[in-house]
Amino acid sequence: MKSTSLGILIPYSKAEIILSILRKHRIINVDLEFIRKDKTIVISVNTTDDNLRGLLESAAIDFDYSIDTFTFTKKEKQPKNLFEAVQDTIPEHLHEHIPKAYDIIGNIIIIDIPEEIQAFKLDFGKALLSLFPSIRSVYRKASAVSGELRIREIEYLAGEKKCETIHIEHGIKIAVNVCEAYFSPRLGHEHKRVADQSKEGEVIIDLFSGVGSFPLHITKHKSTTVHAIDINKEALKCLGKSIEINNLIGVIIPTQGDCRRVADTLPKADRIIMNLPGKAQEYIDVACKIAKPSSIIYFYQFVSSSNPFEDMKEILKKKLKEQNWIIKEIISFEKIRESAPREIHACLEVSIIPQHK
Numbered sequence: 607m608k609s610t611s612l613g614i615l616i617p618y619s620k621a622e623i624i625l626s627i628l629r630k631h632r633i634i635n636v637d638l639e640f641i642r643k644d645k646t647i648v649i650s651v652n653t654t655d656d657n658l659r660g661l662l663e664s665a666a667i668d669f670d671y672s673i674d675t676f677t678f679t680k681k682e683k684q685p686k687n688l689f690e691a692v693q694d695t696i697p698e699h700l701h702e703h704i705p706k707a708y709d710i711i712g713n714i715i716i717i718d719i720p721e722e723i724q725a726f727k728l729d730f731g732k733a734l735l736s737l738f739p740s741i742r743s744v745y746r747k748a749s750a751v752s753g754e755l756r757i758r759e760i761e762y763l764a765g766e767k768k769c770e771t772i773h774i775e776h777g778i779k780i781a782v783n784v785c786e787a788y789f790s791p792r793l794g795h796e797h798k799r800v801a802d803q804s805k806e807g808e809v810i811i812d813l814f815s816g817v818g819s820f821p822l823h824i825t826k827h828k829s830t831t832v833h834a835i836d837i838n839k840e841a842l843k844c845l846g847k848s849i850e851i852n853n854l855i856g857v858i859i860p861t862q863g864d865c866r867r868v869a870d871t872l873p874k875a876d877r878i879i880m881n882l883p884g885k886a887q888e889y890i891d892v893a894c895k896i897a898k899p900s901s902i903i904y905f906y907q908f909v910s911s912s913n914p915f916e917d918m919k920e921i922l923k924k925k926l927k928e929q930n931w932i933i934k935e936i937i938s939f940e941k942i943r944e945s946a947p948r949e950i951h952a953c954l955e956v957s958i959i960p961q962h963k
């Protein structure tokens with residue numbers, strides 16, 4: 607694209623002097639390219655002929671220059687965000703559907719593209735690759751998270767067709783297979799929060815560890831023993847890789863299988879992590895089996911945002927009662943993120959004791 611503008615033609619060897627004067631007065635047209643020809647350069651300015659001449663005279667410029675109207679090439683605008691990168695490709699009446707957020711997992715992006723703009727999905731792939739030079743692959747969410755393994759279908763859009771990456775969370779390297787195991791980059795703060803509460807020498811059991819984010823955070827800085835249980839063998843493969851590439855102070859003991867089946871092989875725990883929202887309540891009997899008086903439970907749920915604390919407390923109290931355990935102390939209630947409209951992912955942290963008969 608071309609554009610005409612007032613410009614100053616000077617010898618190339620004097621460019622630095624003139625540029626410093628023009629920059630000081632903020633009159634360079636930054637959207638237009640310089641014109642370089644033979645040993646001269648033309649710089650576009652956004653001021654009047656008289657003003658420019660006045661500035662050059664007061665700076666005592668004593669070499670030849672000429673001020674005239676020139677035709678410049680417009681600089682190609684680098685998009686600053688996804689909207690800018692795709693807005694020219696997508697009809698204006700659909701712009702409201704362009705997503706503002708996407709998940710960056712290591713060097714992979716996973717984006718949720720609304721139905722209304724599915725036809726442009728490959729443009730999103732290309733746009734995201736060019737926006738982020740460090741990104742190697744782009745996928746779109748093709749289903750909700752579902753099933754026992756809590757994974758979703760994803761569809762390849764651009765870049766390399768690969769599912770493995772290393773995600774860095776608070777300095778911890780987490781190996782992730784985005785096609786075969788659950789992982790959410792939105793839980794980084796929660797992983798750290800729980801890890802910060804653990805104490806040297808504790809035994810901690812993560813009943814639904816996935817790729818092992820909680821165990822990695824906990825053992826990174828403290829001498830603890832963390833049992834990581836997950837039914838998904840691909841998730842535990844990732845954890846094996848992460849154990850090798852992080853300098854962990856504590857020890858992680860991964861066990862693949864249904865936590866109910868492996869519960870008998872586990873020691874009593876100081877802390878029990880139960881991040882299987884929607885189903886964690888079905889495993890309170892397992893938690894009670896590995897608990898000792900005053901063990902701490904991190905109980906995760908998806909709950910209605912209208913009364914989340916009371917709702918979660920009631921579910922937990924009821925399930926503990928069935929096992930003859932009760933809440934000794936409510937330690938904290940943490941709203942982690944919005945999981946759906948009017949629904950939040952939350953964590954209720956309590957200590958528990960057996961109920962006296």
Ligand SMILES: C[S@@+](CC[C@H](N)C(=O)[O-])C[C@H]1O[C@@H](n2cnc3c(N)ncnc32)[C@H](O)[C@@H]1O
Nearest residue numbers: 754755788814815816819836837838864865881
């Ligand atoms: C929400 S994900 C785990 C998230 C992980 N704690 C994190 O923060 O990234 C739940 C995990 O529970 C596992 N899972 C589901 N049912 C299980 C069971 N009965 N025993 C052990 N793991 C189970 C799934 O394979 C999945 O990896």
